[in-house]
Amino acid sequence: MGNQSKHGKSTLDYEKIVETEDFKALVKRKKTFSRPYVVFFFAAYFALPLLTGYTKILETPAIGSMNYTWIYAFSMFIMVWVFTSIYMNKAKHFDNDVDKIIEKNVLK
Amino acid sequence: MSLISYVIFFSVIVLTLYITYWAAKQTTTASDFYTAGGSLTGWQNGMAIAGDYLSAASFLGIAGAISLNGFDGFYYSVGWLTAYLVVLFLIAEPLRNLGKFTMADMIGARFGAKKVRGAAALNTITIVMFYMLAQLVGAGALIKLLFGIEYWIAVLIVGTMMLIYVLFGGMTATSWVQIIKAVLLMAGTIIISFLVLMKFNFNFIGMFDAMKTATPHGEAFLNSGVVYKDTIGLISVLIALVLGTAGLPHILMRFFTVKDAKTARSSVIYSVWIIGIFYVLTIFLGFGAAKFVGADAIIAENAAGNMAAPMLAGVLGGDALESFVAAVAFATILAVVAGLVLSGASAIAHDIYGQIFKSGKVTEKEQVNAARWASIAIGVFSILLALGSEKLNVAFLVSLAFCVAASANVPTILLTIYWKRFNTTGAVASMLTGLIVALVLVAISPSVMNPVEGATLITGNPIFPYANPAIVSVPAGFLAAWIGTLVGAKRIEKDEITYAEVRFKAETGYKELGN
Numbered sequence: 001m002g003n004q005s006k007h008g009k010s011t012l013d014y015e016k017i018v019e020t021e022d023f024k025a026l027v028k029r030k031k032t033f034s035r036p037y038v039v040f041f042f043a044a045y046f047a048l049p050l051l052t053g054y055t056k057i058l059e060t061p062a063i064g065s066m067n068y069t070w071i072y073a074f075s076m077f078i079m080v081w082v083f084t085s086i087y088m089n090k091a092k093h094f095d096n097d098v099d100k101i102i103e104k105n106v107l108k
Numbered sequence: 109m110s111l112i113s114y115v116i117f118f119s120v121i122v123l124t125l126y127i128t129y130w131a132a133k134q135t136t137t138a139s140d141f142y143t144a145g146g147s148l149t150g151w152q153n154g155m156a157i158a159g160d161y162l163s164a165a166s167f168l169g170i171a172g173a174i175s176l177n178g179f180d181g182f183y184y185s186v187g188w189l190t191a192y193l194v195v196l197f198l199i200a201e202p203l204r205n206l207g208k209f210t211m212a213d214m215i216g217a218r219f220g221a222k223k224v225r226g227a228a229a230l231n232t233i234t235i236v237m238f239y240m241l242a243q244l245v246g247a248g249a250l251i252k253l254l255f256g257i258e259y260w261i262a263v264l265i266v267g268t269m270m271l272i273y274v275l276f277g278g279m280t281a282t283s284w285v286q287i288i289k290a291v292l293l294m295a296g297t298i299i300i301s302f303l304v305l306m307k308f309n310f311n312f313i314g315m316f317d318a319m320k321t322a323t324p325h326g327e328a329f330l331n332s333g334v335v336y337k338d339t340i341g342l343i344s345v346l347i348a349l350v351l352g353t354a355g356l357p358h359i360l361m362r363f364f365t366v367k368d369a370k371t372a373r374s375s376v377i378y379s380v381w382i383i384g385i386f387y388v389l390t391i392f393l394g395f396g397a398a399k400f401v402g403a404d405a406i407i408a409e410n411a412a413g414n415m416a417a418p419m420l421a422g423v424l425g426g427d428a429l430e431s432f433v434a435a436v437a438f439a440t441i442l443a444v445v446a447g448l449v450l451s452g453a454s455a456i457a458h459d460i461y462g463q464i465f466k467s468g469k470v471t472e473k474e475q476v477n478a479a480r481w482a483s484i485a486i487g488v489f490s491i492l493l494a495l496g497s498e499k500l501n502v503a504f505l506v507s508l509a510f511c512v513a514a515s516a517n518v519p520t521i522l523l524t525i526y527w528k529r530f531n532t533t534g535a536v537a538s539m540l541t542g543l544i545v546a547l548v549l550v551a552i553s554p555s556v557m558n559p560v561e562g563a564t565l566i567t568g569n570p571i572f573p574y575a576n577p578a579i580v581s582v583p584a585g586f587l588a589a590w591i592g593t594l595v596g597a598k599r600i601e602k603d604e605i606t607y608a609e610v611r612f613k614a615e616t617g618y619k620e621l622g623n
Contacts, residue, residue, distance in 0.1 A: 014609040034197050041193045052332035053339025059331050064313035065320055073186050077384055080189050084380045098616045
């Protein structure tokens with residue numbers, strides 16, 4: 001197994017590659033894409049115990065006896081499905097960018 | 109138990125053994141053993157991820173918790189599903205891109221020092237042991253109840269089965285057992301949910317109306333707060349649920365069983381639908397059990413409510429459906445313990461033996477042999493522990509496993525990928541602090557200390573107020589990472605690669621030849 005090469009001399013100049021405009025642009029695009037989603041789902045998730053623990057607003061009936069606590073929880077499910085789909089679609093674009101960077105900087 | 113029960117149980121056993129026989133013929137290399145040679149397709153791995161995700165805790169545990177505690181039980185469904193986004197957005201791809209077989213590989217890809225790998229392996233083994241002990245004790249109780257056989261025989265049956273799958277079939281067999289179990293579990297859950305909905309005349313909202321009067325809790329059943337009266341305690345549980353999943357070794361291992369990051373991603377889309385639909389259906393299981401079985405009967409069978417789902421199946425569909433559901437629960441436990449044995453064995457054989465003692469210089473044959481011996485060691489040790497733990501209330505072990513995963517593994521995983529200044533000292537400090545703080549706080553929490561004699565391990569007033577210490581132990585893990593990084597900033601560690609290399613590999617999945 002080639003574990004030696006992992007920590008020995010690298011065949012690539014990584015310091016140089018990560019400074020290329022292509023790579024910096026990729027990292028930035030990935031960050032600007034995922035950051036809002038990450039912030040949103042954590043916020044939405046932890047808002048639930050805060051709302052149920054410190055307020056009574058979610059206990060208001062929404063549809064029949066189903067109150068907003070359940071509606072909130074169901075919205076979290078929809079959020080997970082929607083965010084997953086968005087991520088999948090976006091990731092395909094990033095794959096293409098990655099292929100280009102590898103081709104340009106590594107395979108040459 | 110009727111004849112049909114035996115038929116269903118033995119079908120599950122025979123089918124899984126046949127798969128193991130078939131898988132054994134394809135398991136020759138270390139990569140075959142740990143990751144099925146990366147040969148699973150997107151949907152196969154998706155089903156297997158769902159299988160790993162939907163453990164007995166999800167199936168038996170959530171159904172019981174909702175039936176007894178209403179919405180408070182549903183927090184588990186919400187937490188575990190949201191955890192999926194943490195794994196997907198923050199961890200899955202970099203982990204897959206940097207690692208090879210284990211989580212420690214990924215951290216070791218940046219920090220090559222043996223102490224880093226050792227700490228990561230120690231965490232993995234700790235989590236696996238707690239989780240497996242809880243599953244084995246649960247399985248023993250379940251089989252004892254269903255077949256009326258002795259607890260120790262039941263534990264031995266489950267223990268032997270899991271070892272057979274892993275020893276002979278490695279990850280290929282384990283994955284296929286997971287896939288079959290996922291199909292059975294979904295089928296069982298959909299059938300029960302349909303029958304419950306039929307009982308409520310297909311009126312989803314009407315079901316909520318009925319629940320207002322169906323349980324001893326009255327209207328409070330539909331609100332948060334039946335169990336979680338303290339908001340800080342609730343938040344602590346939710347932290348462990350949402351972050352813990354992202355640090356569970358047997359879940360993370362699933363991202364190595366496919367050939368590339370793209371396939372890993374496509375498996376995610378399959379599993380998120382299966383898992384999400386399953387968690388929605390837990391409402392029917394829980395509400396149905398509360399209404400048609402009743403809290404008293406559920407508690408009489410098992411105080412934690414673990415038998416709610418099989419009992420509900422019995423009420424709705426008679427003996428045949430109850431046996432089917434019990435067989436599903438049995439398959440669920442078998443599949444999950446097999447996955448756990450495999451991740452524990454990988455930590456011992458690949459990380460500790462292969463990378464630490466042998467510095468990576470082991471032949472393919474030595475690796476596979478070491479992995480088999482490690483599986484036997486982990487399996488036998490956990491069976492012995494389980495045999496002595498029949499009377500132990502093991503529910504806290506699962507939350508402990510999640511808590512250790514969230515506090516000891518997740519900070520290091522995240523910082524290895526995303527923090528430039530993070531270093532070897534920081535990683536070791538974070539992993540050990542997270543582990544120790546979580547263990548100590550649980551040991552002095554209400555899960556272990558209770559003034560009522562015999563209720564828990566130690567009789568006495570709990571020193572730490574929350575059953576789940578994640579709200580303290582997770583920040584402790586991050587804090588230790590920061591302090592450790594400051595302390596170790598001047599130290600030169602060998603085998604530490606530059607952050608530039610980590611960044612590039614994590615983002616692109618590029619691997620140097622020979623790796």
